Amino acid sequence: MKILRLLERKQIHQAAELLINSSHAIALTGAGVSTESGIPDFRGEGGIWEKYKPEIYGNIKSFIKDPSKFWKLAEKVAPKLFTAEPNEGHYALAELEDMGIIDAIITQNIDELHQKAGNVIVYEVHGNINRFTCFGCRASYTKDQVMRKLKKEKNYPPRCDMCSAPLKPSVVLFGESLPTFEIYQSQALAEKSDVMLIAGSSLSVDPVADLPRYTLSNGGKLIIINEEPTYLDDKAEVVIQHKTGTILPALVEEIKKIKSMREPTESPEEE
């Protein structure tokens, strides 16, 4: 296990206690949990996004004006997204669901790595890169169909076989509204949760950045694991400024340790 300072060990212990004692904990994740899988976040230094501002290239208005521009960027980003594998942080979150510690994950990520790692209950509030929809007739395409199309037709943007409108990945672009059901469900879950474990999010993209407030306003507690400070740090019970790929597995280990110490030891006479 990676070397952690005494302070972080203490914080991990505190977070583990909160989670063990919770009844309805959930996780809220952002791009930070996937950087250790090789997918850059929006706000990191030196990343692809410095050159291609997501607010411009990933804006619905730009897509409508010139979908080929969007697809040129997609071509640069897609290989990393499509070949990425879950990291230790993703696997730790899958274990937390498996252990019954968290009920669900709300994620801003579009990379499907939580599902790949084994999480079952995942709400993708910003969509998913592996599905594509026709911008005209809403016909749905898989990633493989679109890849085959691009290879065969060499046409940017790829167009719908039915109506010739450009195809768009089923991700929420800047300027688009979020999927109604997912956001409604996320708000309900955030309201109900007594502990929200926030991992790898700058908490700066609305309306997701607001979800922890639903938890706080109902007396729930926040655990924040993020390399940078967030606007909710002073409202959180535990804040760990470190890599999610290191802290989340350590948190799982700590939970297991505490639980095993509390399990009643069976005495042979009672058998």
Ligand SMILES: NC(=O)c1ccc[n+]([C@@H]2O[C@H](COP(=O)([O-])OP(=O)(O)OC[C@H]3O[C@@H](n4cnc5c(N)ncnc54)[C@H](O)[C@@H]3O)[C@@H](O)[C@H]2O)c1
């Ligand atoms: N993997 C993906 O699917 C992906 C990648 C890039 C952007 N996005 C989109 O970016 C938008 C921005 O919001 P966001 O909050 O998700 O991302 P963000 O880029 O705003 O913030 C990511 C945060 O994670 C922190 N971070 C980076 N690596 C970390 C690590 N290993 N451990 C701990 N913290 C780490 C950064 O300091 C930053 O504060 C979202 O809409 C999301 O859909 C998704």
Ligand SMILES: [Zn+2]
């Ligand atoms: Zn169509």
